[in-house]
Amino acid sequence: xxxxxxxxxxxxxxxxxxxxxxxxxxxxxxxxxxxxxxxxxxxxxxxxxxxxxxxxxxxxxxxxxxxxxxxxxxxxxxxxxxxxxxxxxxxxxxxxxxxxxxxxxxxxxxxxxxxxxxxxxxxxxxxxxxxxxxxxxxxxxxxxxxxxxxxxxxxxxxxxxxxxxxxxxxxxxxxxxxxxxxxxxxxxxxxxxxxxxxxxxxxxxxxxxxxxxxxxxxxxxxxxxxxxxxxxxxxxxxxxxxxxxxxxx
Ligand code: NAP
Numbered sequence: 083x084x085x086x087x088x089x090x091x092x093x094x095x096x097x098x099x100x101x102x103x104x105x106x107x108x109x110x111x112x113x114x115x116x117x118x119x120x121x122x123x124x125x126x127x128x129x130x131x132x133x134x135x136x137x138x139x140x141x142x143x144x145x146x147x148x149x150x151x152x153x154x155x156x157x158x159x160x161x162x163x164x165x166x167x168x169x170x171x172x173x174x175x176x177x178x179x180x181x182x183x184x185x186x187x188x189x190x191x192x193x194x195x196x197x198x199x200x201x202x203x204x205x206x207x208x209x210x211x212x213x214x215x216x217x218x219x220x221x222x223x224x225x226x227x228x229x230x231x232x233x234x235x236x237x238x239x240x241x242x243x244x245x246x247x248x249x250x251x252x253x254x255x256x257x258x259x260x261x262x263x264x265x266x267x268x269x270x271x272x273x274x275x276x277x278x279x280x281x282x283x284x285x286x287x288x289x290x291x292x293x294x295x296x297x298x299x300x301x302x303x304x305x306x307x308x309x310x311x312x313x314x315x316x317x318x319x320x321x322x323x324x325x326x327x328x329x330x331x
Contacts, residue, residue: 085311087112090164092157092208094118094147094200095174097126099273100223103299104171104306105129109138111307113169116160117142120174147174147200148192157207166215169310170208172201172245173223177275179234190237197241198248205252205263213259219310220263222249223302224321226329229267242267246321253319262318264309269325271297292327301326 091108095101096117106129109115115133117140119126126142133140141163145156160167175197178189201222212218227235228242245265252263270276270287276296279287288296305324308314323329 084112085307085313086169089113089168089310090116090160090166091169091171091310092116092118092160092167092204093171093173094204095120096171097122097129097142099275100268100271100299100302101171101173102129103303104173105140106133106136107300107303107307108169108171108310109133109140110136111311113310114139114164116140116164116167118145118147118156118174120144120146147172147204148195150199150203153200153203154207157204157211161211167208167211168215168218170204170212170218170220171223171306171310172204172220174200175223175241175275177235177238179238181234182236185236193237194241194244197238198244201245201248205248209252209256209261212261213256216260218256218261219314220249220252220261221306221309222246222263222265224249224265224267226267226269226323226325229321229323230329249321250319257318262309262314264314264317264319265321266302266305266309267321267323267325268302269297269323269328271299271302273299290328291325292330295326297324297326 091113096105097119145152225242249265
């Protein structure tokens, strides 16, 4: 089923983990995909090659989303290459974990700048284009931590909670112009980000998941593709947890 045929998608942090799976899934559904990365040009090139080998269209774009000017240039570059942007997936993210009383200003700012401000800079630039087009879908990669909080992740939880507020505000502002904005809140997903955790931490996390397993990047990509597509035409301002039953009330 090619739900995204003729559409152009920009996926930030598309070189690895969840973003790579999202890029591949959107391409498989017919979208031309702009894959943004920060430093891992090799990983981004691999994702582009995999998409092209499967008959899809993709190109890699380096940009540090924590910088406003880099985000503006990224949007210009993608539009020069593909002509428009129909889907924006704000997925790039980092962790700099530490207990509150020991957290440095640097680690606080790094996480807020990348995980929250990056999504703002790109939503602002792409939102302008989408308003003119009178169509578009923005999907922000939040986290269940943005709803629950997490010891050792004050910076990350604040950024993800902020992303949820940003999503809802953008949804309200742009709905009248045919532009939707939603957030996906993954639970515990097997990627490089969670790969660094100890076996004990991993077992503790798994025991809190009703379905008894970690999620895969593909589990998240399926929900992003749905929200990006017209199947979600009447859905905006929502946060969808994809967490194997980790957080439901
Ligand atoms: P990951 O495997 O560590 O990959 C992070 C991606 O973000 C990479 O493509 C990286 O690019 C890119 N990136 C990092 N800083 C960037 C910057 N300043 N500018 C542009 N790109 C940047 O992470 P992941 O686990 O797939 O996580 C993806 C998203 O899902 C994040 O927002 C994360 O917070 C969220 N999430 C993950 C989980 C989980 O359990 N894994 C749970 C909830 C939410 P390079 O390859 O160039 O470094």
